[in-house]
Amino acid sequence: MSILNLDxxxxxxxxxxxxxxxxxxxxxxxxxxxxxxxxxxxxxxALQQAREQVSRLINSPVPKEVVFTSSGxxxxxxxxKGVAFANAEKGKHIVTSNIEHNAILRTLRALKMMDYKVTSxxxxxxxxxxxxxxxxxxRDDTILVTIMHSNNEIGTIQPTEEIGQITQEKKVVFxxxxxxxxxxxxxxxxxxxxxxxxxxxxxxxxxxxxxxLYIRRGTRIWPLLDGGVQENNKRAGTENLxxxxxxxxxxxxxxxxxEFRIKHARKLKQKLIEGLQSRIENIxxxxxxxxxxxxxxxxxxxxxxxxxxxxxxxxENIAVSTRSACAAGALQASHVLLSIGRDFADAQGTLVIxxxxxxxxxxxxxxxxxxxxxxxxxxNMSPLYIKAMQExxxxxxxx
Amino acid sequence: xxxxxxxxxxxxxxxxxxxxxxxGVGEVGNPICGDMMTIYIKxxxxxxxxxxxxxxxxxxxxxxxxxxxxxxxxxxxxEAQKINNKSVAAALEGLPKNKLHCxxxxxxxxxxxxxxYQDKKAGIVRDGPKRSDKHxxxxxxxxxxxxxxxxxxxxxxACTNCGRELDKAH
Numbered sequence: 332m333s334i335l336n337l338d339x340x341x342x343x344x345x346x347x348x349x350x351x352x353x354x355x356x357x358x359x360x361x362x363x364x365x366x367x368x369x370x371x372x373x374x375x376x377a378l379q380q381a382r383e384q385v386s387r388l389i390n391s392p393v394p395k396e397v398v399f400t401s402s403g404x405x406x407x408x409x410x411x412k413g414v415a416f417a418n419a420e421k422g423k424h425i426v427t428s429n430i431e432h433n434a435i436l437r438t439l440r441a442l443k444m445m446d447y448k449v450t451s452x453x454x455x456x457x458x459x460x461x462x463x464x465x466x467x468x469x470r471d472d473t474i475l476v477t478i479m480h481s482n483n484e485i486g487t488i489q490p491t492e493e494i495g496q497i498t499q500e501k502k503v504v505f506x507x508x509x510x511x512x513x514x515x516x517x518x519x520x521x522x523x524x525x526x527x528x529x530x531x532x533x534x535x536x537x538x539x540x541x542x543x544l545y546i547r548r549g550t551r552i553w554p555l556l557d558g559g560v561q562e563n564n565k566r567a568g569t570e571n572l573x574x575x576x577x578x579x580x581x582x583x584x585x586x587x588x589x590e591f592r593i594k595h596a597r598k599l600k601q602k603l604i605e606g607l608q609s610r611i612e613n614i615x616x617x618x619x620x621x622x623x624x625x626x627x628x629x630x631x632x633x634x635x636x637x638x639x640x641x642x643x644x645x646x647e648n649i650a651v652s653t654r655s656a657c658a659a660g661a662l663q664a665s666h667v668l669l670s671i672g673r674d675f676a677d678a679q680g681t682l683v684i685x686x687x688x689x690x691x692x693x694x695x696x697x698x699x700x701x702x703x704x705x706x707x708x709x710x711n712m713s714p715l716y717i718k719a720m721q722e723x724x725x726x727x728x729x730x
Numbered sequence: 731x732x733x734x735x736x737x738x739x740x741x742x743x744x745x746x747x748x749x750x751x752x753x754g755v756g757e758v759g760n761p762i763c764g765d766m767m768t769i770y771i772k773x774x775x776x777x778x779x780x781x782x783x784x785x786x787x788x789x790x791x792x793x794x795x796x797x798x799x800x801x802x803x804x805x806x807x808x809e810a811q812k813i814n815n816k817s818v819a820a821a822l823e824g825l826p827k828n829k830l831h832c833x834x835x836x837x838x839x840x841x842x843x844x845x846x847y848q849d850k851k852a853g854i855v856r857d858g859p860k861r862s863d864k865h866x867x868x869x870x871x872x873x874x875x876x877x878x879x880x881x882x883x884x885x886x887x888a889c890t891n892c893g894r895e896l897d898k899a900h
Contacts, residue, residue: 636764638788642740655764655788676786679764712746712792714757714768714784 335694338650339626340483340511340685345577346536346584353538353577361572365561374572381579385543388582389528390519398544398562399575403510403531405555406544407434409566410506410527413552414475415442418504422472423447426503428460428489429670430482435508436666439477452478457619458487458671466497473503480509480518480528484654484667484683485618486627488512495524504550510534513543514585515626516593526550532574536687537581541574592688596625599686599695603628606699611706613719615677617668626687629654631673632680634716635709640682643705649698654681676715732789733823739793744800745782752782753850756842758835765791769798769839773847777806783839790825790833797821798836807844813837 336342345353356377362370364378379394386394400406415425427439429451439449452464465476476498481488491507498505506527512518513528514535520528526547533539546552546565558567585592607614607630617629632640637653644651654665655678668678686694710716732740749770759766765787772780781803783795798818802810815834819825825834849856 634786636787636791639740639792642737642789646741679786712743712784713786714766715786717748717784 333648335649335698337684337686337690337694337698338652339687339690340534340683341652342650343533343536343687344689345538346581348584349537349577349580352580353573356573356576364570364572365559377576378570378572381575381582384579385582386545388518388586389513389530389545390521391545392521393548395563396520396545396547398546398565399570399578400542400544400566401540401571402542403508403529403534404434404542406529406531406542407432407506407508407510408438409544409555410529410546410552411435411438411475411477412442413555414504414506414527414550415447417551417553418474422470422474424470424473425449426452426465426468426473426476426478428452428454428478430454430458430484430667431477431479432483432508432510435477435479454487454670456672457622458482458485458617458667459619459622460489460494462490462493462497465494466501469497469501469503473501475504475506477506477508480507480512481516481624482618482667483511484665484681485629485671486511486624487619488516488622488624491523491525498526499524504552510542511624511627514582514589515624517589520545520547527552532578532581535581535585537578538574541571541578543578588688593625595688596686599690599692600625600628602692603684603686603695603699606695607702610699610703615673617671617673617681626685628684630682630684631668631677632682632706633677634680634713634719635706636679637681639709640680640702640705643708644698644701647701647705649701651698652683652685654683655679731826732793733825735797735821735823736790736793736825739796739822740789743792743796745796745803746784747782748784749780749782752843754843754845754847756839756844756846758839758842759787764788765833765835767791767795767835767839769795769836769843771802771840771843771847773807776808777804778802778810779804781840783836788829788833790829791835793822794818794825794834794836795839798840802840807848810840810844813840 361374361377364371364375382394382397386397391397400409423446425439425447427435427449443449450468452460452468454460460478478489478494480491495505504526507525509518509528510531511534513530527550528545530543532541554565554567556567561567561570604616613633615631617631637655641651641653654668664675664678668681749772752770753773754771756769768784770782771778781799783799785792785795801813801821815837818836819830819834
């Protein structure tokens with residue numbers, strides 16, 4: 332039986348057209364885009380084409396503003412460290428939020444060891460940032476605001492445009508980690524008022540191992556990797572041309588199919604949430620009800636722990652992800668779930684279900700059926716569940 | 731990640747459920763740590779006649795509870811006292827190093843259940859709850875860094891190998 336992939340965020344399949352383009356590119360045996368000879372010219376043209384395809388996806392007016400990297404993580408590191416190092420004389424203060432991805436958190440942790448100061452703004456119960464908190468956090472020595480576009484655990488989409496207005500008024504560089512948004516929902520760098528945007532190809536059916544960083548002209552930033560003059564002097568190292576070609580094709584299809592993909596995902600999301608609510612008691616849907624990614628549902632199943640759910644679903648050939656501390660290498664509860672006010676026990680039972688263009692309504696139906704059984708099996712073993720049911724029965728008896 | 735034995739006990743857990751007329755009950759863990767376990771025992775003569783468990787936790791925690799009940803059933807109290815977290819992990823053909831720490835609480839819960847039984851028999855009423863929030867370390871037990879799997883100092887704020895912060899409340 333084939334595996335039902337409801338963990339698209341971790342493992343998106345390659346689009347068939349992307350596969351074809353990449354295989355074709357391997358067979359072509361491209362030269363090095365930096366070379367002066369004909370072999371180089373051909374490679375440089377292919378690289379340029381991909382750059383144009385990707386820049387159209389984010390509505391960047393100048394393709395040169397897109398820099399190819401090895402991943403969303405590299406893009407984030409480049410943006411944050413690059414701005415921090417280039418502007419250290421001006422100041423060492425950075426503003427961020429409480430629910431950023433580890434790529435941001437750990438980059439900032441490294442900067443803190445170099446005497447940078449970080450102010451982290453809170454989020455509300457839906458994971459939304461209040462833009463005025465960002466305005467209040469900006470000081471004279473603030474050199475960077477880095478706030479994600481959408482959250483990878485709960486899907487909430489931030490008021491990026493409003494934050495962009497604030498940073499433009501205060502003349503502070505604004506980086507937006509949009510890894511889970513670019514290629515999924517419309518992203519227009521001109522509207523958002525950002526200086527930098529990080530993204531990755533594998534979030535829109537392109538290959539893993541390729542990322543992009545949009546750098547608006549005039550942004551003071553250092554390279555993360557020093558060496559040759561590739562990528563307009565912004566990222567040294569011979570380009571991963573085959574991957575980049577794949578990313579270009581994926582970007583083109585993401586633009587072309589975006590309306591359909593969003594409509595399809597929204598329908599599945601609604602079906603999934605309604606199904607969860609009607610079939611399983613004592614669950615909490617996380618994230619903003621409207622301002623959120625169409626392809627992600629985060630649900631906290633109370634009284635049980637997530638790794639057990641994932642393992643039992645895996646036995647039924649269904650792949651989902653959990654935010655349980657037990658499943659994470661760090662064995663710590665998710666900072667995102669704690670930030671939106673979930674307690675430790677509820678955070679432990681949290682699943683992140685992500686789907687895509689290949690997911691069908693029948694898939695969602697099958698998932699719901701299996702999940703209902705798995706949840707009951709685990710709850711029957713849980714001391715928290717047994718206690719809650721007894722308290723409920725006592726409460727009913729007293730009335 | 732898990733051995734076949736762990737997966738077998740996780741998928742087909744033995745002796746699940748609350749025991750209303752238990753002679754002894756032991757609880758360990760808290761949801762911050764990740765896992766909670768309750769062990770119920772029924773004693774006949776000086777032997778554990780029946781045993782059951784309830785567990786909130788990951789696959790390892792459920793497998794630990796399940797195999798522990800098999801190991802303790804039919805044993806005398808003295809024999810059951812000798813079961814420790816290490817022998818439980820060995821019976822499961824090993825656990826991932828970072829799970830040895832927070833999920834391997836079964837023997838602690840069993841010992842608390844036995845103490846509860848002995849207290850009741852002796853007519854002792856203890857003030858505190860018959861539970862323990864933190865796992866108990868036994869001689870020879872070690873903690874492992876959850877990031878790099880290298881043995882870590884229990885009191886160290888950060889891993890000496892990879893330098894990452896270690897959760898103080900572990």
